[in-house]
Amino acid sequence: MTDSATQPATPPRSTDTTRSPDVPPLQRAPTPGADAPSYAVPTLRRRVLSMVYESLLLFGVLFLAGYLFSALTQQRSGLMHRHAMQAWLFLVLGAYFVWFWTHGGQTLAMKTWKIRLVDATGQPVGAVRAVVRYALTWLWVLPAMALDWGLGLTGWSSVALLTGWIVLWALAMRVMPDHQFIHDRLAGTRLVSVLGK
DSSP: OOOGGGSOOOOOOOOOGGGOTTSOGGGSOOOTTOSSOOOOOOOHHHHHHHHHHHHHHHHHHHHHHHHHHHHHHTOOSTTTTHHHHHHHHHHHHHHHHHHHHHTTSOOHHHHHTTEEEEETTSOOOOHHHHHHHHHHHGGGTHHHHHHHHHHTOOHHHHHHHHHHHHHHHHHGGGTSTTOOOHHHHHHTEEEEEOTTO
């Protein structure tokens, strides 16, 4: 009879998948006790569909905000107090996004498409970072609008320039190492997929 104490013990097989070199970092299972869980990056298709849905929701938000502004300022035409109204709508949009991003990291459209905004470490986004991200998201349209104004384009030329800029801006995430949009990298934020959560 052999004494079991004298036989070398075989180490148990590790079930830790986080150390596997062939698993991409954003698809690894969360390590117990780690600072932040890792999530997959949402596809460009899901992000664009979320933005389309968001624009439908924002139509109602901006309509109500515009109606409130018109009622309070006794606006008689679209040109009356035009710049003040633009500033007001800019602030309303900012308040909308900053509030949702700092309270759960998701707008209604982002919840529908299972996308969440977090900071670079996977933690919830603070108010300052959310404001910075909101300002940087205007890079989707402002450079093209400035170029359009500088060149004096009108009609379909103007639409083509704006559309081309938006498409290039969206596709730029394909060449980024973490597949995030440029404004997210500049703001120190990330869009993560929360499918199944």
